[in-house]
Amino acid sequence: MSTHPIQLEVNNLTTCFRTSTGNVTAVDDISFSLKKGETLCIVGESGCGKSVSALSIMGLLPPSGYVKSGSANFHNDNLLSMSSSQLERLRGNRISMIFQDPGSSLNPVMRIGDQVSEIFKIHLHMSKKESERKTLEMLRQVEIPDPESRMLAYPHELSGGMAQRVMIAMALVCSPDILIADEPTTALDVTIQSQILNLMIQMQSKTETAILLITHDLGVVAEMANNVLVMYCGQIVEYGDVKTVFNSPVHPYTKALMQSIPIIGEKTKRLDAIPGRVPSLNLLPPGCRFEKRCSEKNTNITSDCQEKIPPIFNLNDNHGSRCWLEKED
Amino acid sequence: MVTFVLARLIPGDPCKAMLGEKATIEVCEKFDKRFGLDKPISTQFFLYSKRVIVGDFGNSIRFSRPVTQILVERFPVTIELALGGLVVAIIVGVFLGIVSALKHNTSVDVGTMVLANIGISMPVFWLGLMLAYLFGLLLKDTIFWLPPSGRLTAGLSSIPFFEVWGWDVVSGTAKSRVLEFFANHYIFNALITGNWEIFKDAIRHMILPVIALSTIPMAIIARMTRSSLLEVLGRDYIRTARAKGIKNTNVVTKHALRNAMLPVVTILGLQMGGLLSGAVLTETVFGLAGVGRMLVEAIYARDYPIIQTFTVMVAVAYMLINLIVDISYGFLDPRVRLE
């Protein structure tokens, strides 16, 4: 376990994909840092680039994707410039990742126990017997009932919640410094969701792992996050402490998101959806990407909104917004 | 039963086919009587079934020898050929498929796939003849020369292992048939008796036929392996395996391959049929006295006992193989087991 307060520092990360219609920028110049024991949530709609950011950091982009520029420093080493063998040593060991659909993320022809114990063998160099013993312990820790027989089961014999527990177990075998969770609860029932989230919080308190949690569910953010990054169209539009961002959002997009959450107990006539659509990554406007749907356009600044992409304005120590309205004249 | 009916359906008189058109009626009557062909069909079937259960398949009309004897002599050739073809097709095919998939979209990949496409378009008999020409004639005085026909060079003969070891075997018995069956696999026989010269010679004679026969299945297997592996490599659990920090070579061998091989095993059963069919053509081209060629000749000669037996054998073998494939599929893919 390391003693650095900052586990991961991402600077100006830009990731592109090669498509039949040209190169598309999925992640545009994002920067953030992740501290020890902290949970940082990246929240945004489907397609806003949050998953791609995580995959870029881990070096798990599909063949058509590539990192155009930027750095991701883990303890002062840039992950993006490492060789594959260096990365392989870190993955599953110091930095782990779990994915959205646990059913399809486990190898269907291997037993659960083997899939977990292979991590012990590879990274901790344990013998077969010891790995199996440790696997059993690990499965108990993630509260899988009857782990002895579960170990011999195949993934298709497990429910979604059970499978995700196995994924978490695999991720935490080596007590990693960072756990990246890409929409871990999206494919699960709501009741199971909270169980899994609680499990993650529990495990985190034991190991002080920093969690980078990616989700589109604001409820999950509220429950889990210390800090929040709001992404839209590949860019960060707001970042900050979760309480601040939720209670006093600054960016028009974040505000609209918060407004669209129905509040239990309050009577509402209609759900407040954000009008308009997310622009396609092939046809991005030259200026602010949220401009067309923005309800706070100020006539003084409108031309800037349409013509230039606003930079992130830092409002105070831990709060920022990418909006021309924050520009101080 | 199907084979019996099918065989009997063949129009044409075995008597005339054997003895020629000019055979007289009296001669044919004697002929029919001898082979039990004068009794009504239902009786024939009854007698046949009675004998089959005991293992007696009757005597070949053409050779006047027990069919089982002929089987014993001929089957091993086909087995050696088909087995060799299968093994080569699987090993080379899977290897090429894996290499192509891993070097996706490079010239290796494209080149291999072009070759595979050509491979499945070649008539096996043409390939055999061309190979025979190339290795049998053009390269005649070089070390690359390979014999274009037969199983052993003239003058050489394979001594059955039980003779070499001095076993006392009475010929004509069931036991002798079984032993002969195994001994007629020349390559195997030479191996266990340590007869190096015959071993090398037999193998040299088998090289060209096996190459010709295995080409089409090899190409199909290569294509199947490649597409299956490419698909598997794009799956979520491979991403998970990489996220666990497993080395790429291990990701492919330990995780991807086991999944990718499943559809390949599926088509193996289908390929066997093609191999058996191809064996007929290959045996004809290379002058190998195997089951396939025998079958074709028997059909020409209306040699019912042979046709029936061989067809039964082939059908049974085919069914057995498909059964094995089905079982091994359940073995390899745990999702199927509960069915």
Add this chain to the structure above:
Amino acid sequence: MSKLGRVSKTLSDNFDEDLLLQEPMSVWKRTFKRLWSRRSGKIGLLLIGFIFLIAFTAPIIAPYDPQEVLIGKEIVKLKKREGPCIHMLGCDSAKPQHLMGIDGNYRDQYSRIIYGSRISLSIGFSTVAFAVTGGVLLGALAAFFGGWIDNIIMRLMDVILGFPSLLLAIAIVAVLGPGIRNALLAIAIVTLPAYARLTRASVLTVKELDFVKASITLGASPTRLLLFRILPNSLTPVVVLATLGIATAILDAAGLSFLGLGAQPPMPEWGTMLGSERNQVFSAPHLVFFPGIAIMITVLSFNLFGDGLRDALDPRLND
């Protein structure tokens, strides 16, 4: 489920319901565009076109009649099974040009190969036409009516599939007697079950889709439904299989002819030509080489086209 069952299941699993609800015509137009953009389909189609061209213009481009025996008709005495004489490559211009040599009966092989294209193409298409019609019909009936009809039809298909295809074809030809017509019938029978199975699987899948049930509740008649909605949309895998089936048919027919069971001499079918000259391969390799190459190129073109078609029709490959 047997292997073919699994294969057809995967093929029909890939049905995109949106694709099915579209008008059949627009699907074809889109498919053609996609096909054209892929390399394999393009080459395949071009080659097929080339072969068709040769077949159609055979009488014009063949220098000799394929059955014409040339003894005594030439100024210079010809040797039996003489190798190719190509003037451009240095053959003495006093000798008549025979691009692919002379065969065992003093006929010009080049002309025979050209005419052989007609035979092979018609073999391919007629066999597949027969097998597809029969197979689709049986498969659709089996799937649509279910019950004992389904059972009987499928058992019959199983029996046919229980034998290796070429061997069964040989057996059938043996029963019927050698000859090209019987060979065609045999091959058609042997390849029919594949189409039956595929159609049955497709129809079964489509039958269960909601829009069919909805149409039935709205009062549509089952036969109309079958013919105009279900069948056209289930046919795409059949089309792919049929294209590849043409390739297989040509190969199988050549094989049968090679063994003497298919096209009989003097028909200039490539397999027959190969078969009758096979013992002369060492002295007259050109008589074996050229027919075989012709077979290979023709089969290759259909294989490539079929592959390209399969990729183009795959609903998963939507851009």
